[in-house]
Amino acid sequence: MAKDYTAIPHGYLSECEMLTDEEFGRLIRGLLRYSMDGTPICADGNARFFARRMMNQEDINRKRYSDVTHGRTRAQDRQQPNVQSSTE
Numbered sequence: 682m683a684k685d686y687t688a689i690p691h692g693y694l695s696e697c698e699m700l701t702d703e704e705f706g707r708l709i710r711g712l713l714r715y716s717m718d719g720t721p722i723c724a725d726g727n728a729r730f731f732a733r734r735m736m737n738q739e740d741i742n743r744k745r746y747s748d749v750t751h752g753r754t755r756a757q758d759r760q761q762p763n764v765q766s767s768t769e
Contacts, residue, residue, distance in 0.1 A: 684746050687716040687739065697731055704728045708735065715739055 689709065697705050704726055711722035712735050722732040 684716075684743065687713050688742050690738070693731075693735070696734075697728075700727055700731070708732060712736070712739060716743075 689712070693709075697708065700708065704724075705728070708722065708724055708728045708731060711720075711724060711732065714720045715722055715736055716739050722736055724732040
């Protein structure tokens with residue numbers, strides 16, 4: 682199952698308070714693109730100091746999401762009864 686969202690922790694507001702609204706907006710837009718297709722955030726100015734941290738966090742979130750969905754799929758597979766062919 683594809684992940685169609687990006688978690689944006691509230692802490693990013695305080696961590697990035699030195700950024701202008703424009704810088705912060707470009708950074709978040711870059712994060713969304715990174716989440717969708719893996720395009721690294723291209724940041725300049727002060728935003729460049731936060732881009733790597735946000736991409737690292739997104740990588741962690743993506744792995745957790747994958748682990749959870751994979752675990753749920755395996756659990757569902759185990760719950761499915763083995764259906765034998767009626768031609769046997």
